[in-house]
Amino acid sequence: MALAVSTAAAAASPSAIAAARSPGYYVRRRLWQNRPAVFGLAFIALCTLVALLGYWVLPDNSPNANHGFVQIQKERPALRVQLLRQPLPDSARNTADPANVFSTWLHGREPEVQETPIGGYEFAGDSIILKPLGAHSAEAGRFRRLALAAVVGHPGPRAELQRLVEQGHLSTRTYWLGTDKAGRDELSRLLLGTRISLGIGLVAVLISLVLGMAVGAVAGYFGGWVDSILLGLMTVVWSIPGIMLVIAISLALDSKGVWVSFVAVGLTMWVDVARVVRGQMLSLRSATFVEAGRVLGLPTPRLIARHLLPNMRGPLIVLATSNFAAAILLEAGLSFLGLGVQPPAPSWGLMVKEGYDLLGTEAGLWLTLLPGAAISLLVLSFNLLGNGLRDAYDPQTPIAA
Incomplete structure (x- = not known):
């Protein structure tokens, strides 16, 4: 009898272990099975490593x-x-x-x-x-x-x-990659440009997440006239082109530079996050666990921060990767126009502009293509990772054995 019980327990243990696994385990498995997403993650990790090491790995560390x-x-x-x-x-x-x-x-x-x-x-x-x-x-x-x-x-x-x-x-x-119009090492400036691009993307995403989650959570949870006012604000900001809003913020701060670009790009991307959080909050605020929290007397800020926002982790991570790519493109466009990072900082957008001014010469081709390819690869990597995360958080995506 004891042997039969132990045999049954052993037979049931694999399913019991599988049932005990967290949802994150299946998210990771779906993500690792998506080869384009893994490629994007690997390239982002490589660029992050280069950005963190910075001057330590540059041929020209001036x-x-x-x-x-x-x-x-x-x-x-x-x-x-x-x-x-x-x-x-x-x-x-x-x-x-x-x-x-x-x-x-x-x-x-x-x-x-x-x-x-x-x-x-x-x-x-x-x-x-x-x-x-x-x-x-x-x-x-x-x-x-x-x-x-x-x-x-x-x-x-x-x-x-x-x-x-x-x-x-x-x-x-x-x-190895030649020199630019000032006789500087193109490889060193290209590698150092990853620090600016990833830095602006990171700061922009953090600002957009903090501001967007706060506005969206308040609008979706309280509803009524509060929701109407905040939704109107989101609609107004949404209707302004991002590059025009960055120009307006730069003029308002009366400054152009790296940190102004960081803040300006971040303040243009919070609406996407706010709209997603508001929609999720409207669907979750009447859930049973929320009603139970109210009955228990949990403070509203704690209920939102500890119980509602964590349920939106998946959509927010996917949106953050998309915003990361959009921030890099926006910063490159601003630097190309002379409104973002200023010389001699090695922004990829500024390097594309320097190469573009030399088109028609022998050096103009690669001085334009090299930073342009770096921007394209990094943005593509974030988009591939975002698509992979979207599929990974979808419970209906099959998992290979």
């Missing part, structure tokens, strides 16, 4: 990756350049502590040496003769002669100075 050379403006990808490194004058040296990794992560690091692109060199006695670099050099056709002691920073025997110059003051750098 502030805003703004260290350029006029000799190599608008050069092709995979450009290899030989650089002569000289000590900076005392008046131009960076006083910041180079070992402060947090400062480097946040602001970058000023160059600690003076670098000069050269086309070649040869030693002549106590001097080094530098050959000019390419047709873009302002010194094309002219050679420069520098004393070895000036390059190294201290006098010494000629053979020793030549050895020090070759070992410590000559280097080769590869610009």
